[in-house]
Structures are given as structure tokens and as C-alpha cells.
Amino acid sequence: MMNRRTFVAAAAAAGSAAHAVPKLAVEGGRPVREKPLKAGYWGTQYYDDQERQELVEVLETRRPFRWYGPGDQPPKKVLTFEKEFAGKMHTRFALGVPSGTAALNTALAALQVGPGDEVILPAWTWHSCFNTIVFAGALPVFAEIDESFNIDPADIESKITPQTKVILAAHLQGNPCDMDRILAIAKKHKIRVLEDCAQSVGASFNGRPVGSMGDIGIYSLQLNKTITAGEGGAVVTKDPVLFERAARYHDLGGLRPPHQQMLGQPELDWFIGNGFRMSEFTGAVLVAQLRKLARIVLDVRANARRVYEGIADLEGLHLRYRPDPMGELGSAVFLGFESKQKRDRFMALMKAENVPAHPPGGSVVLPVLPHIENKVTVHPAWPSFTSPRGRAIEYGAECCPRTLDILSRFAGVSLDPKYTDRETSDIVTAIRKVWPAVSQA
Numbered sequence: 001m002m003n004r005r006t007f008v009a010a011a012a013a014a015g016s017a018a019h020a021v022p023k024l025a026v027e028g029g030r031p032v033r034e035k036p037l038k039a040g041y042w043g044t045q046y047y048d049d050q051e052r053q054e055l056v057e058v059l060e061t062r063r064p065f066r067w068y069g070p071g072d073q074p075p076k077k078v079l080t081f082e083k084e085f086a087g088k089m090h091t092r093f094a095l096g097v098p099s100g101t102a103a104l105n106t107a108l109a110a111l112q113v114g115p116g117d118e119v120i121l122p123a124w125t126w127h128s129c130f131n132t133i134v135f136a137g138a139l140p141v142f143a144e145i146d147e148s149f150n151i152d153p154a155d156i157e158s159k160i161t162p163q164t165k166v167i168l169a170a171h172l173q174g175n176p177c178d179m180d181r182i183l184a185i186a187k188k189h190k191i192r193v194l195e196d197c198a199q200s201v202g203a204s205f206n207g208r209p210v211g212s213m214g215d216i217g218i219y220s221l222q223l224n225k226t227i228t229a230g231e232g233g234a235v236v237t238k239d240p241v242l243f244e245r246a247a248r249y250h251d252l253g254g255l256r257p258p259h260q261q262m263l264g265q266p267e268l269d270w271f272i273g274n275g276f277r278m279s280e281f282t283g284a285v286l287v288a289q290l291r292k293l294a295r296i297v298l299d300v301r302a303n304a305r306r307v308y309e310g311i312a313d314l315e316g317l318h319l320r321y322r323p324d325p326m327g328e329l330g331s332a333v334f335l336g337f338e339s340k341q342k343r344d345r346f347m348a349l350m351k352a353e354n355v356p357a358h359p360p361g362g363s364v365v366l367p368v369l370p371h372i373e374n375k376v377t378v379h380p381a382w383p384s385f386t387s388p389r390g391r392a393i394e395y396g397a398e399c400c401p402r403t404l405d406i407l408s409r410f411a412g413v414s415l416d417p418k419y420t421d422r423e424t425s426d427i428v429t430a431i432r433k434v435w436p437a438v439s440q441a
């Protein structure tokens with residue numbers, strides 16, 4: 001029971017607490033920051049004399065092509081990158097290619113995906129995943145995502161048919177997929193797993209680097225990724241036959257001496273391949289960047305940890321599902337809400353505080369894109385969609401209601417490895433400031 005004295009004391013305390021709560025910026029209060037917080041491009045912020053030195057060597061030796069050039073010794077930048085990348089990703093072979101899209105193309109070729117085959121991919125991912133399955137002549141089949149924003153392992157089995165050849169597991173926005181569950185399904189149905197690590201270079205799942213767990217893995221090294229040469233990509237595998245097919249596919253169907261030496265006795269002969277060689281300029285920058293990967297990951301994870309710890313006690317906090325929080329890259333901290341209205345209010349309040357939060361990004365809900373729904377290809381007789389199954393399959397919003405719902409209820413704040421303590425603490429301050437207005441609304 002409250003007597004008069006305790007009531008007065010409690011009222012006074014409540015009054016001073018109310019006074020201590022800063023006024024929201026949308027209501028005319030002072031914003032947490034004077035200017036909007038903005039994440040930068042990660043890898044380029046770490047460019048220094050090491051990248052410069054590597055590039056200068058290519059220029060001065062006049063050897064921009066990976067296989068040969070002036071001088072007695074063959075150029076070595078791309079080859080060095082491949083060797084070191086394979087080591088860092090705990091795998092056996094790595095192949096440098098010009099982009100993540102080219103890497104997907106190459107990986108699907110290595111897995112011999114072609115007309116009549118089906119590949120299961122998440123409804124929320126990047127264009128390249130769908131497009132390269134179609135380039136291969138195969139049929140893309142969408143599965144829903146779960147609250148990790150990655151393919152929902154529980155939705156994969158219902159999408160498997162006798163034609164399913166590959167599950168494309170994309171580790172999106174720095175968050176590793178639950179690979180144990182995906183690999184168990186793949187094993188049970190004798191299906192191959194292609195890991196797309198474009199958005200999660202440097203992340204891991206239960207101590208294993210992404211890309212090292214499936215049959216084959218791909219990475220993008222484009223500007224928005226963990227390390228970058230502006231453009232770039234890589235394919236990794238432990239399987240020598242998959243590597244040989246990838247290496248041949250990336251260079252017109254033949255096998256060059258350095259890769260032949262790695263493989264020992266080649267298993268395959270010439271076939272019709274593509275033109276996806278990486279330039280020595282790209283290789284040079286990537287050698288320097290790769291040696292900084294651990295540093296960049298440490299930096300961004302430290303910033304993410306500060307934000308997670310700073311908001312951990314918020315009542316009703318619902319974070320993006322992380323199958324392995326320790327392995328997450330830390331590129332963004334995502335919060336989930338009961339409804340889109342609440343999510344949108346959170347974003348509006350955060351924007352006013354100059355700490356913008358955004359919906360999950362970097363990917364697209366592919367099935368609802370008109371050109372995908374209408375199966376528009378460069379040629380009307382593209383094999384993916386001419387078979388009875390290809391004609392019958394329907395894309396569109398109906399095939400991914402859960403994906404659309406999840407993405408409408410989450411928002412996150414991006415992190416940057418170079419954020420200062422002040423900047424990460426501004427993120428915490430802003431979230432804590434707006435939280436009561438959203439969660440108790």
C-alpha cells in the first residue's frame with residue numbers, strides 16, 4: 001500500500017524521470033546527431049600503401065594479364081590471391097573471376113546445372129542468383145525466407161522435386177544460414193549445395209567460414225562488399241573435379257598450367273566455356289585487401305557488439321534471427337516489430353534523430369518483379385521456361401507471402417568498421433530514445 005509520503009516521493013521521481021526522457025526529434029526535441037549518420041564502403045576505407053604497392057608492381061612490370069606478359073616469370077597477383085583466399089576460407093581451391101555474378105555462373109557450370117534441372121533459391125536475394133540459374137538453362141524455384149532473412153530450411157523440402165539439383169544458400173546481409181540444417185536436407189535428398197557468400201565475406205557458421213561448407217561457394221568483391229577491388233569475385237571448393245570444371249569454364253574450356261599443376265592429373269577434357277579471367281590489377285588490389293580481411297571483420301564486429309550490448313535490455317526487443325551470432329559479420333543490427341506500421345514509425349523516428357534505420361536491403365523480393373513474374377528472357381525459347389514444368393511454374397507475390405511479411409516488419413541500422421565509439425554510441429542512444437514511443441504505442 002502506498003501512503004501519502006511514498007506517493008509524493010514516487011510522483012516526484014516519476015516527474016524527474018519524465019523530465020530526463022529527452023524529447024523526440026519528431027516532436028521538436030534536439031536530435032541525437034546534428035548530421036545524419038552514414039555508413040561508408042568498407043574495403044576502400046582501408047586502402048593504403050599496400051594496395052598502391054601491389055598495383056605499382058603490375059604497372060611497372062607491364063604485366064596486367066594473369067597468364068603471361070613480358071619477363072621470364074609468369075605474373076602472380078591473381079594466383080597469389082587464389083592461394084591465400086583458399087587458405088583463409090578453409091577450403092582447397094579458389095578461383096578469381098571478375099564478379100560475383102560470374103562466380104555464380106561458373107559455380108553452376110561446375111555443378112553441371114543445365115536444362116531440365118531445378119535450383120532452389122530464396123525469394124529474397126540478389127538478381128544474380130535468379131539470372132545465372134536461367135543463364136544455365138535451368139529452372140529457378142523459390143523458397144521462403146525466415147527471420148534470419150535467409151532461405152528457411154523448413155521450406156526447402158516441400159520445393160524439392162526429382163529435378164532438383166542444387167540448393168542455393170545465400171548468406172545475406174552478413175548473417176550466415178543455418179548450414180547444419182541445409183546440409184542435412186541436401187544429404188538426405190542427394191542434392192548439391194552452392195553457398196552464395198557475396199554479402200558475407202568474412203562471416204562464419206559454428207567456426208567454419210561461409211563458403212567452406214557446401215559443395216561450392218562464391219563471393220563478390222564488388223564495392224559494397226567486405227573487401228573490394230571495385231569489382232571482383234571468387235569461387236571456392238574442396239572438390240578437385242568441381243574446381244577443374246570451374247577453372248576450365250572460366251577460361252573458354254581449357255586448363256592453364258598453374259591450375260593443372262594444382263590438380264595433378266586432370267580428369268576432364270575441353271568443353272565450351274566462358275571468358276571470366278580476373279585481371280592482374282584486380283588481383284593486385286585483392287591480395288592487399290585480403291590481408292586486411294581479418295582486421296576489417298574484427299572492427300565491424302566490435303562495433304556491432306557495442307550496439308547489441310547497448311540495446312540488450314530493452315523491453316520487448318526482437319532481433320533478426322541469427323543461427324550463429326558469433327559468426328555474424330555485423331554489417332547491420334536489425335530489429336523486428338509486430339506490424340509494418342510500427343516498423344515504419346521506428347524508421348521515421350530514427351531518421352529525425354539523424355540515425356537512419358532502413359528496411360532490409362541489398363536484395364530484392366525477386367518473384368514479384370514484373371520481368372521475373374513474366375519470365376522475360378533474351379530469347380522467347382529460353383530452355384528454362386519452355387518445358388511443361390517451366391511453363392507451369394508461377395512466380396509472383398503468391399509464392400512468397402511470408403517473405404513479404406517478414407521484410408515489412410524489420411528495420412536495421414547499418415554499421416561501418418570505421419565508426420568511432422561516438423558513432424556507435426549515437427546508434428544506441430537513438431534506438432533507446434525512440435524505443436518507448438514505438439514499443440508502447
Ligand SMILES: Cc1ncc(COP(=O)(O)O)c(C=O)c1O
Binds near residue numbers: 099102129220231
Ligand atoms: C547475394 C548476392 N549474390 C551475388 C551477387 C553478385 O555480385 P556482383 O555484383 O559482384 O556480380 C551479389 C551482389 O551484390 C549478391 O548480393
